[in-house]
Amino acid sequence: MRALCYHGKQDVRVDTVPDPEIVNPRDAIIQITSTAICGSDLHLYDGVIPAVAPGDVLGHEFMGRVVETGPHSTLRKGQRVVVPFVIACGACYFCGKQQFSACDNSNPVDKQEMSETLYGSPMAGLFGYSHLTGGYAGGQAEYVRVPFSDVGPVVIEDDGLDDDKVLFLSDILPTGWMAAENAEIESGDVVAVWGAGPVGLFAAQSALIMGAARVIVIDHYPHRLALAKGLGAEIVNFRETDVREALLEMSGGRGPDAVIDAVGMEAHGFSVDNMLDIAKQKVGIGADRASALKQAILAVRKGGRLSIPGVYGGMTDKFPLGALMEKGITLRTGQTHVQKYTNKLLAMIAEGKIDTTFLISHRLPLEAAAEGYANFKNHQDDYTKIVLKPGMES
Known part of the structure; x- marks a missing residue:
């Protein structure tokens, strides 16, 4: 064959x-x-x-x-x-x-x-x-x-x-659905989804079906963002907008109730830590580029929920563990x-x-x-x- x-x-x-x-x-x-x-x-x-x-x-x-x-x-x-x-x-x-x-x-x-x-x-x-x-x-x-x-x-x-x-x-459809379920969507929630790829789009679609009031999708590809908008989501282009500032403004200064990292281990972005992660990944001494995940942890409201359907395979550094703990964030992930x-x-x-x-x-x-x-x-x-x-x- x-x-x-x-x-x-x-x-x-x-x-x-x-x-x-x-x-x-x-x-x-x-x-x-x-x-x-x-x-x-x-x-x-x-x-x-x-x-x-x-x-x-x-x-x-x-x-x-x-x-x-x-x-x-x-x-x-x-x-x-x-x-x-x-x-x-x-x-x-x-x-x-x-x-x-x-x-x-x-x-x-x-x-x-x-x-x-x-x-x-x-x-x-x-x-x-x-x-x-x-x-x-x-x-x-x-x-x-x-x-x-x-x-x-x-x-x-x-x-x-x-x-x-x-x-x-x-x-990818069950993955998007489980991502939204792991985010424990409640009626009226503001939900932010990093990544307008297939899983991110299905996670956004699922969150809206589950009763989220607003779903905000973050990416930089125009067509993919247009697909997200077509589902009823709001969009943020991270190449044009400061994501944390935009999310604070869009959530009344509090931060999203739930965030979903549908990007995973090969995140894009020009932050210093992500550029270092890219370099380490290329030479084999670092497995994961986790800038989207780090951004999601810092953006979610206190007491919020974090869902990670994006694939990670190894280690990452400069991880905001203090923010995860001090903000009281609930984390759920898994295949x-x-x-x-x-x-x-x-x-x-x-x-x-x-x-x-x-x-x-x-x-x-x-x-x-x-x-x-x-x-x-x-x-x-x-x-x-x-x-x-x-x-x-x-």
Whole structure:
């Protein structure tokens, strides 16, 4: 089969690799119909996530049709499914608490030591996202093996819901929703969201659905800010405006009630600390550029809430821990418990309460995936979301 493989920093290629096979009785094989390039994939592309090996198949946002099942899978051949990026067993302590991204059993034992050393506990398995998370082949491919297929995949029975409407149930829509939920949105809240990328836009959309009175999105890309405005959010361009001053003014001098960092470890900005973080990240002695997160902590009101859906992978310094403590800020973060939210969000899509298609800017054949990565990296204002289609003609 054809699949997008990692070959080094900013070097990805579509190669011919062996077809996946059933390994466990709970496995299923999916023929991919749509797969997307995620902002988190750019962290792999930029070489700032450890334990990615040459030849690894990338991609964690995908859907398709079931073509083969193990004897203990609950799926049937021919079913159309969206697959959560988090791999979860459904039976461990954490899955029992619906904390699926903390699953104890989906990351193979021989892979757990790396993440346990870095983070104190082993991570769950994730598709196409390094050997820290199990080394599973991803879905930017023609076919993919889905472990624990009786737990994760969402069966799409309504033929009227085309791929574009439901594909993002695999990651970014539940991630945006959980980000807003973690911010504990209350009716009348003023909410600030750093980042008008896919997760930030879905977080803004979710916060408005949850009853926020005002949602303010901070970014510097004009088109992305326009998308945020189209959702009903207010916007701040950090290249043109002092963000903290603007947020104070927009919140009556108090600061936002809740803030969401949807940027993560590769923040932009020209502050001194961020320029130092960029330099350290380039030479490998610092993993995270956290200027957006630091700004959010300083901007939120006293007693406010901070939600972090943005991906961080290592360490950062000059962190305003004193502000976090002295202001009494509630902090919630984590990889998304996708399986917890998919049925609810699927129903909201079917009812027309949530639209996801506005985000898609480009549809490309799988064979053009390397070009897609380069453009998503270098032209982020034009390339808001790329969907790859195996078998699509150039």
